[in-house]
Amino acid sequence: FASGHSLFISDNTGKNQGNVYVYNMMGQLIASSELNGNATIKLNLNVPAGYYLVKAVTSDQAYSNKVFINQ
Helix, strand or coil: CEECCEEEEECCCCCCEEEEEEECCCCCEEEEEEEECCCEEEEECCCCCEEEEEEEECCCCEEEEEEEECC
């Protein structure tokens, strides 16, 4: 989920290992981060308000979701 310019990613699977990618609606990669073992990670994004695609990739699965970042 997103709040302001921050993106929060919660891991309910217990794997906590992998990478997170954030794309704009044109498919351009604007941010990436590693899942560092915490149940929830926070990414601060300095991007204009709008919709973004968030993709989390673990060793065995990939998850994606669309979020709205507002100012």
